[in-house]
Amino acid sequence: xxxxxxxxxxxxxxxxxxxxxxxxxxxxxxxxxxxxxxxxxxxxxxxxxxxxxxxxxxxxxxxxxxxxxxxxxxxxxxxxxxxxxxxxxxxxxxxxxxxxxxxxxxxxxxxxxxxxxxxxxxxxxxxxxxxxxxxxxxxxxxxxxxxxxxxxxxxxxxxxxxxxxxxxxxxxxxxxxxxxxxxxxxxxxxxxxxxxxxxxxxxxxxxxxxxxxxxxxxxxxxxxxxxxxxxxxxxxxxxxxxxxxxxxxxxxxxxxxxxxxxxxxxxxxxxxxxxxxxxxxxx
Numbered sequence: 001x002x003x004x005x006x007x008x009x010x011x012x013x014x015x016x017x018x019x020x021x022x023x024x025x026x027x028x029x030x031x032x033x034x035x036x037x038x039x040x041x042x043x044x045x046x047x048x049x050x051x052x053x054x055x056x057x058x059x060x061x062x063x064x065x066x067x068x069x070x071x072x073x074x075x076x077x078x079x080x081x082x083x084x085x086x087x088x089x090x091x092x093x094x095x096x097x098x099x100x101x102x103x104x105x106x107x108x109x110x111x112x113x114x115x116x117x118x119x120x121x122x123x124x125x126x127x128x129x130x131x132x133x134x135x136x137x138x139x140x141x142x143x144x145x146x147x148x149x150x151x152x153x154x155x156x157x158x159x160x161x162x163x164x165x166x167x168x169x170x171x172x173x174x175x176x177x178x179x180x181x182x183x184x185x186x187x188x189x190x191x192x193x194x195x196x197x198x199x200x201x202x203x204x205x206x207x208x209x210x211x212x213x214x215x216x217x218x219x220x221x222x223x224x225x226x227x228x229x230x231x232x233x234x235x236x237x238x239x240x241x242x243x244x245x246x247x248x249x250x251x252x253x254x255x256x257x258x259x260x261x262x263x264x265x266x267x268x269x270x271x272x273x274x275x276x277x278x279x280x281x282x283x
Contacts, residue, residue, distance in 0.1 A: 113210040118243030118252060119143040121214060123263050126150070126256040133157055133164025133218075135256035136238035140214035140282075141177050143242065148177065164238060167280030170216045174282055182213055187280040193273035201273045202248040204283035205241055214254075215241035217272070217281040225265040226250070231258065236279065241272070 122142040126135035127150050134154040141148060156173040157164050164170070171183040186204060188197045208215050217239055222232040243252035245266065252266050267275070 113206050115247050116243070116245040117209050119209055119212055119214050121240070121242050121254065122147065123254055124150070124256065125263070130159065130161050130163050132238040132257055133159050133170065136216050136240045136254075137170050137173055139240040139242070139254050139256065140174060140216050143212065143214045144178050146177055153177075163236070167216070167218050167282045170218070170238070171282035174216065182208075182211070183282045185280055185282055188273060188277045190277060192277050193270070197277075198270045198273045201276070201281070202269045204281070205244050205251055205269070206248040208283045209241070209244055213283075215281055215283040217241060217276055218279040219275040220279055221275060223267065223271055223275050225253075225267055227265055229260050229265065231255065231265075233257075241281075244269075 120143060121139055123139060124135060126132050131150050131154060134150040134157060137157060138148060138150055138153045141153070153159075153173065154164075156176055157169050167185040167187070171185040174183040175181055186200065188201075190197070193201075205215055218236065219239065220233060220236040222230060222234070224230050237255075237257065239256065240254040241251050242254045242264075244250060245252070249269055250266050251269050251272050252264065253272075254264055256263070258265070
């Protein structure tokens, strides 16, 4: 049986024209293939993450994780902060055109936001080599008490074997599923992030996580996380930001194709912004 490989999307420096989707590139990622091959052998592993715990084991199921029930009653409790009704969507974020550029002082948490916070979410590995977009988007949706299948998310995203086009699609799909207009696409257009890009990402993450929404990021290239583990996606990948530390100076990531087989790690926000460079994120 030949090894699995990923179809990667070419970098986006700006939102793609409506109705057009560039073709992807096919690049092998051996480490991620091992993870996906293992997942194919034992079934898709899921794990409910809660802010009070920092589990890294992928053992467990939807029914019970670390002794915490994920029954309908427990999930109903998690859904206490349900999104606004679809008939009257609201956005808690000012538009980029009407607000001044963030300053260095934005690193400090606002009086209404704690210095660190996680959202509760259900983790699952991506089900095939081109479902990183659906998997990352689904992780974000579980933070809102929504549990569609990856195939249902893929249909809403317009995902093909060429991948998921851009953060414009993830923002649109997230709003569609949640019945809100909370999510907006943000793009880091340079080859590396500027200080303004880093500040905007920090502010967006703190605002979204503080409101109970996860962030879906489209990244490309390689980086090393705070635990010293390397993560390499030369042609691109989608992952989910599910928490922050130190007022947003550090972000916590749920990665549906983590080659370490853990699925969660942290990065400095500046390193995260540079990983996103020439692509975007939905927050």
